[in-house]
Amino acid sequence: MTENDKFLLEGLANNDKTAIEAIYKTNYTSIQSLVLNNNGDIDDAKDIFQEGIIVLYEKAISGNFDLNCALKTYLYSVCRHLWLKKLQHKQRYTEQIHFLGEIIQVDEEIELHEKKNADFTLMEKAMVKIGEPCKSLLEAYYVQKKSMQEIAATFGYTNADNAKTQKYKCLIRLKKLFFAQYKTL
Amino acid sequence: MDDILLLDAVERYLNGEMSQTEKTYFEEIRKNNPDIDQLVVEHTLFITTINNYSNIKSLKHTLHEVETKLSQEGIITKTL
Structure with a gap:
């Protein structure tokens, strides 16, 4: 986790628009690919990304700015988990799942x-x-x-x-x- | 104690708006009255929930604004 990640997380905890925009700019594309490559559409991608940010926000306001990994990895892992759950829920689970990013446990x-x-x-x-x-x-x-x-x-x-x-x-x-x-x- | 007064007290207690004297007095009342203590616990849970609700509501508002801005700038694709 970099100093910049920590800075962004603090910004997110304060509902700071600039920080949120920066998080979008560096992470949205990879989350969108994740969803699009696994039976989802653009709206699904937007929803999952927003929910992922909310999870990150909840972590940040709990006063815990230490993610034990890069912000990008954390957000990717959360969104991947959320999307898998949604697929299971919608019963659109396919045998082939295409996840390329590095992940950590976020259960x-x-x-x-x-x-x-x-x-x-x-x-x-x-x-x-x-x-x-x-x-x-x-x-x-x-x-x-x-x-x-x-x-x-x-x-x-x-x-x-x-x-x-x-x-x-x-x-x-x-x-x-x-x-x-x-x-x- | 009146429900409104108690809610006000709990809210000010949680927001750290009580003076030291008032705080001591409030904690004393809780200790000696289990019914009030129970209400304080309930109110605290509720006010925490409404605060969480408010935070997420504000965050969702910002997320929506950022998403709209980035869509207009073409950074987020609108459709496939």
Whole structure:
């Protein structure tokens, strides 16, 4: 793993566009070949690449910038693993598989990612179920990181305290919806 | 304790926004009240999940922007 890899990983952890662009530029083509040579199309390649970056991001925000291998090898291994799973799922598994790149074991990371991904989907569903204005209010605070003052102004609350109370009411509803789905899994 | 107050407390506790005095007081309440302690654990799990959701949502947004830009520049092929 080079100093540049570490730098890119730190950038990725901060959702930095320049770092992400650099990761795309040096890795996308090889991932696209991997998918195209193994029964996939361009859209599959884009999806797998994005998911691979998310796995890498999860690793980076856990504070672990040490991949024990080059970033390129890591991302290739993750995408290869993800694509194999998808092929098995779609039952498009062919006997001949063409993987050329060097790989490392990433089972643990993928397993962790799948758990987080399931939570993400549940949260997304709960957000849809909760409806407006709760959805926009919560996303303004948690996703767009807006202050309660800004939120009060945007949504038309008379003051930040009222907006905050509303935010917590929405959060409690969201929490109930989220855990209700969890229990029915 | 009111559910809203408790959520607010948990959020500020997780974000490191409590003063030392408030933090000590909050930890004391948890120690002495198992019901509150349980709620704190639950809220913590939930707030961690919503924070993860938010991070990934923002990341996906950036990924989409970068992908669009690189497609326009011809670095990513649009079709075969």
